[in-house]
Amino acid sequence: MEQDWKQSRGSFFTAFAPPAFWLTLFFLVPLAIIWAYSFGKNISMTEVAVTGTLSNYARIADPVYISIFVKSIVYAALTTFLCLIVGFPVALAITFAPDKAKAWLLLLIMLPFWTNLLVRTYALMAVLRTEGYVNTVLGWIGIGPLPLLHNNFAVVLGLVYVNLPFLVLPLYSALDRLDRSLLEASLDLGAGHIRTIREIVIPLALPGILSGLLITFIPALGSYLTPDLLGGPDSQMIASVIERNFKRANDWPFGSALSFILMYLTFFAIAAQTLVAARRRKAGGEA
Amino acid sequence: MAKTLISIQNITKRFGNFAAVDDVSLEIAEGEFFALLGPSGCGKTTLLRMLAGLEMPTEGQILIDGQDMSRVPPNKRPVNMVFQSYAVFPHMSVKANVGYGLRIDKVAKDEIEARVREALALVKLDGLEERKPDQLSGGQRQRVALARALVKRPRVLLLDEPLSALDAKLREAMRSELAQIQEKVGVTFVMVTHDQDEALAMATRCGVMHRGVLQQVAAPSDLYEYPNNRFVADFIGSVNLFEGTLTIDEPDHAMIESEELGGPIHLDHGVTGATGATVWAALRPEKIAMAHRDEGAAAPQETNVVPGVVRHLSYLGNETLYEVEIACGRRIKVTRSNVARYEERGFSGGEPVWLSWHPRAPAVLLS
Numbered sequence: 188m189e190q191d192w193k194q195s196r197g198s199f200f201t202a203f204a205p206p207a208f209w210l211t212l213f214f215l216v217p218l219a220i221i222w223a224y225s226f227g228k229n230i231s232m233t234e235v236a237v238t239g240t241l242s243n244y245a246r247i248a249d250p251v252y253i254s255i256f257v258k259s260i261v262y263a264a265l266t267t268f269l270c271l272i273v274g275f276p277v278a279l280a281i282t283f284a285p286d287k288a289k290a291w292l293l294l295l296i297m298l299p300f301w302t303n304l305l306v307r308t309y310a311l312m313a314v315l316r317t318e319g320y321v322n323t324v325l326g327w328i329g330i331g332p333l334p335l336l337h338n339n340f341a342v343v344l345g346l347v348y349v350n351l352p353f354l355v356l357p358l359y360s361a362l363d364r365l366d367r368s369l370l371e372a373s374l375d376l377g378a379g380h381i382r383t384i385r386e387i388v389i390p391l392a393l394p395g396i397l398s399g400l401l402i403t404f405i406p407a408l409g410s411y412l413t414p415d416l417l418g419g420p421d422s423q424m425i426a427s428v429i430e431r432n433f434k435r436a437n438d439w440p441f442g443s444a445l446s447f448i449l450m451y452l453t454f455f456a457i458a459a460q461t462l463v464a465a466r467r468r469k470a471g472g473e474a
Numbered sequence: 475m476a477k478t479l480i481s482i483q484n485i486t487k488r489f490g491n492f493a494a495v496d497d498v499s500l501e502i503a504e505g506e507f508f509a510l511l512g513p514s515g516c517g518k519t520t521l522l523r524m525l526a527g528l529e530m531p532t533e534g535q536i537l538i539d540g541q542d543m544s545r546v547p548p549n550k551r552p553v554n555m556v557f558q559s560y561a562v563f564p565h566m567s568v569k570a571n572v573g574y575g576l577r578i579d580k581v582a583k584d585e586i587e588a589r590v591r592e593a594l595a596l597v598k599l600d601g602l603e604e605r606k607p608d609q610l611s612g613g614q615r616q617r618v619a620l621a622r623a624l625v626k627r628p629r630v631l632l633l634d635e636p637l638s639a640l641d642a643k644l645r646e647a648m649r650s651e652l653a654q655i656q657e658k659v660g661v662t663f664v665m666v667t668h669d670q671d672e673a674l675a676m677a678t679r680c681g682v683m684h685r686g687v688l689q690q691v692a693a694p695s696d697l698y699e700y701p702n703n704r705f706v707a708d709f710i711g712s713v714n715l716f717e718g719t720l721t722i723d724e725p726d727h728a729m730i731e732s733e734e735l736g737g738p739i740h741l742d743h744g745v746t747g748a749t750g751a752t753v754w755a756a757l758r759p760e761k762i763a764m765a766h767r768d769e770g771a772a773a774p775q776e777t778n779v780v781p782g783v784v785r786h787l788s789y790l791g792n793e794t795l796y797e798v799e800i801a802c803g804r805r806i807k808v809t810r811s812n813v814a815r816y817e818e819r820g821f822s823g824g825e826p827v828w829l830s831w832h833p834r835a836p837a838v839l840l841s
């Protein structure tokens with residue numbers, strides 16, 4: 188074994204050097220620069236001096252920014268929750284669909300991934316506009332037009348639409364892994380379908396459900412395009428603020444600090460999920 | 475016989491064009507230990523799943539206690555199942571697993587407690603209440619599955635190869651334990667297995683299936699001694715089959731002329747077949763007597779005797795299996811119990827012998 192490893196070490200490095208190099212150059216280095224910037228200040232239009240100041244982080248304590256962070260978290264959480272409500276039955280239906288239909292249904296779920304986000308967002312705008320499809324149809328039966336676009340409703344709807352596949356796919360893979368005979372045993376012992384889902388499916392698929400929630404929550408938290416295009420004046424989420432600071436405001440240090448706070452929030456969510464999963468595993472192991 | 479509990483009427487189950495279960499009709503009485511026996515893939519599990527309601531029949535119907543089960547979902551049937559893979563809930567303790575069905579039925583808490591304790595004692599799992607399934611051995615998990623099904627006091631308990639995942643020793647022990655439990659609780663058991671020893675040892679009645687078709691239903695000894703057809707004769711135990719033509723068929727005697735044997739087979743009873751028809755004589759290895767064929771000595775009897783030469787022998791401990799080649803080249807299996815520690819004069823390879831059998835020994839098969 189050891190001999191093998193020594194002999195293949197050369198080829199190991201050849202295989203891993205390019206991706207490692209790529210990651211370092213295009214991910215770690217820029218990240219480090221941004222991190223350093225977050226402790227700096229603008230000295231001219233194009234130059235930033237890294238002074239080690241914490242003033243950028245102190246500025247985030249401003250209620251304006253705090254409220255935007257809170258709103259982003261609330262929107263992301265609401266989006267994740269709605270995705271779960273919509274996605275769980277969908278994932279369940281795909282799991283129990285006949286094998287042939289399964290592949291097609293999964294394809295349908297993934298199809299939006301292959302369409303540009305911008306295109307999809309504009310399509311959604313066409314649907315929700317005052318003269319859009321929904322309002323036209325509602326008009327026929329004498330309702331509306333309802334204000335469906337450029338408000339918080341549109342943002343959450345758009346986020347659910349964009350992020351749904353992120354939840355359905357992990358949910359599906361968690362549900363599909365379940366041993367069918369356990370579900371049949373539950374039915375056989377007298378439980379109905381709802382009871383079986385509650386007592387058997389959800390507890391056993393919980394790790395998969397949790398990681399699916401996380402995978403949905405993180406991109407939803409950092410959404411930029413959706414709130415920007417579908418939202419109203421009061422719908423901006425944190426990513427829009429970050430963008431404004433980097434571009435229009437040309438305040439790279441403050442934008443960097445905001446970015447890192449967002450990243451810490453993400454880490455926090457991941458840590459919480461890991462902790463819950465570990466606790467569950469431990470609880471399952473003992474007693 | 476006790477009253478009929480399960481009545482399976484012309485059940486067929488097709489997957490696409492393939493009939494996994496093909497026009498099976500069967501009655502099972504209250505309190506029976508019924509075994510469904512057959513090779514892998516013959517449709518045993520499918521038939522059992524239709525009883526449980528987990529699979530819908532394509533044709534036919536199932537009555538339990540006189541009630542048509544066609545529209546009754548699995549959770550409403552008076553039937554519980556022990557799955558081939560046990561299907562013990564991995565996230566619940568032994569106690570929670572066994573109590574699951576009672577909790578669903580909203581049985582009072584202290585009654586659940588008492589019945590779970592009773593069921594666990596029945597399967598000898600007391601003391602392991604708090605364990606999780608991954609801390610149990612295969613045999614223990616199987617008992618959890620058994621207790622979980624029995625605690626609901628079903629009319630019928632379905633068992634799908636309950637012992638197949640256990641090692642030989644444990645299987646032997648569980649075999650008698652399962653039979654004892656069945657006697658104690660008096661529930662009707664329907665067990666599926668592909669192990670003939672298991673079926674013969676435990677069941678009061680067996681059904682043999684082949685390619686979705688129920689071949690024969692009989693008590694274990696009848697299945698062995700009076701098989702219906704070649705498949706059953708061959709599947710249950712070991713057998714020598716001789717194809718032949720029925721030449722004489724009188725009420726008190728019959729004769730089969732068999733080319734495969736190179737002579738006639740005499741029977742001291744009639745066969746309900748047309749003379750001239752092709753029939754098969756099934757001769758069990760232990761029903762053939764073997765004697766030394768010394769130079770010039772006479773045959774041990776006048777009919778049903780053929781000369782041969784021992785070609786191969788396998789010592790199996792309790793008995794020895796001989797393969798004897800007869801004149802036409804066919805090899806015949808013969809077993810002899812090793813009654814004495816050492817036989818005075820055993821048979822050795824290459825030795826000339828006489829094979830003979832009683833005129834009632836062969837079973838005559840029409841198909």
Ligand SMILES: Nc1ncnc2c1ncn2[C@@H]1O[C@H](COP(=O)(O)OP(=O)(O)OP(=O)(O)O)[C@@H](O)[C@H]1O
Nearest residue numbers: 489494512513514515516517518519520521667668
């Ligand atoms: N859901 C299904 N779809 C298609 N074919 C199936 C399905 N379930 C079973 N079959 C087929 O039906 C036949 C009978 O299957 P079944 O599981 O009843 O066999 P079995 O007698 O229990 O075998 P074993 O002893 O191996 O468990 C098999 O040929 C199997 O391939």
Ligand SMILES: [Mg+2]
Nearest residue numbers: 518519558634
């Ligand atoms: Mg089976």
